[in-house]
Amino acid sequence: MARVLVTGGAGSIGSYICEVLVQRGHEVVALDNGPSRKVEHLFDSGRFKFVQDSVLSKEVVEHLVSQTDIVIHLAAIADPKRYVTEPLNVLNVNLKGTLHLLEAAARGRKKFVFASTSEVLGRNPDVPWDEEADRVLGPPSINRWCYSTGKALVEHYLYAYGQQEGLPFVIMRFFNVYGPRCDDLGQGRVIPIFLERFLSGEPVVIHGDGRQTRCFTFIEDTAQAVVELSLNDAALGQCFNVGSDVETSILELAQTMKQVGGFDNELIFKPHLEVFGPSYEDIPRRIPKVERIAKVIGWKATTPLEEGLGRTIEFYRKP
Template sequence: MTKRVLITGAAGFLGSHVTDRMLAKGYDVVAVDDMSHGNSANLEAAKQYPGFEFHSADVCDYAALRQAAGKVDIVLHLAAYKIPRYENPKKTLMVNFHGTHNALQIAVENNARFVITSTSDVYGKNPTVPFSEDGDSVLGPATVARWAYAASKMFDEHLVLAMAEEAGINATVLRIFGSYGPRQNLSWWGGPQAVFISAILREEVIPIHGDGLQTRSFTFVQDTARGIVAAAESQNANREIVNIGDNTEISILDLAHTIHRLSGKEGSLRITFVPYHEIAGRKYEDVRRRVPDIRKAERLLGFRAEVPLGVGLMKTIAWQKEQLEANGSLKAALV
């Protein structure tokens, strides 16, 4: 009998890739998205499958979510709100709490497998790198709004593990590290690589926050989606927290230079360094290094990222160039 999967945030970057992968593996998919950051074009391939259905609904609306879900075997909760450095920290906290609680309720009522995408941000300023799942969460003060997202996802993790234990459902928390690739949001919401690629293709100055020496680990979206699906299908990670990411470390400054080189652009890279206090007109703190310990994912899920950064960036640059050409912004910038 075909299993039915509820995917929240399905029209988003990660959600749409996971949706495609689950459908290709033979699952029926109930896709839910309020389209606040999703894109209907992301689901064009999914619409060709008879086992796909889409519902425009807010995960914070329990009645709407329950009606859309019906009877499901697996709940993949990918919907979230982030980046309080620019927008409403309260919305980040409330959306992530209510959305997760509602999705969990659906899983409990259906005795369904539950998987949530959390974030590497919950490790905060932990100085021990690479980050292991049993390591400390070292968040900054509540007076710095940028920690609202990490705090909301840490609360979500506790909620998932507590409700799973109480209800006896199978649940897994995934901490995602720096996903990028086709369908990514082209603003800072999508990550620094998205902003850098657009700036380089348009021959504009690249904005780098801080000194650019902070390091990150970037994971190609097809790898991330594969890791999420592996967790959905595994019985080995019940009530476990697992890092999903590539452990290749690169500085933000080197990332900019790498994208410039891969884009085939001639001449020197133009960069402006933006002090943290100018990012959003409020206090801000950054993380100096962010690298995952990937051993647990390999042991429990048989997962390891496979796409090298250079290969993934080339594919992402090609896709992003098509998007900019399609909306006329690239042509206008080069005239």
């Protein structure tokens, strides 16, 4: 049995990871500055504790890390609109908060499992991307890249801590995770934004021409991958793409959601500039190579997009 601290543990991905860990008999502490509603079903398990605080609270972080064996660090600001409007907050939470955790973990040689992002590779046109692909980004004057850069800096820190301090670590790069209770409708990522529109009967707004592509990964598949990477020492010292390798355009996504949900909403198009302003840049294609994670822990995303969307739509349709 391991003692596991999950930062962002009451959030979109974290709540599922906490659930899997508790089901497997581990002791879990979720640190989150948000509400506990996504993890309240775990309160009676006897193996779960919720701490409502921030990764920017250094004393809280140091205390919690000292009592744990594994840190799974998910806490971050990951909303594209906030990259543009709140770049300072994004950088402070995603970088400063992580450094508090890293310093505490290094002192105790605690295993550190970090949720990075496919965004670190930016607009590299040479897809699909393996874990050693080059980073190709726009200029620092474009706020859109602050999230990517903060996450990449943490990856550098992890390799440095591993080399110089002997810190055991794992890096995970997520590719468009979605599913039930993953976001508040209308907030954050493309699927909850689309779904809010579909359910309200409003036109669904597609940014740009809709030809930009993503690989969507169902939350339950993702949670299993995170737990396996966290508990399997064969993963130590490595970076892993965690995602489906099935490419879907944003227009195809909207059409599939419309068909699966039986909706009749109009699909309309708006330029990125009109939606996000001048300090945003979109990524045309984002596709992972997934051979490494399959080889090391035997994991592969198995939930088809239509099935995952159906389960997600059903969840949000419930009164």
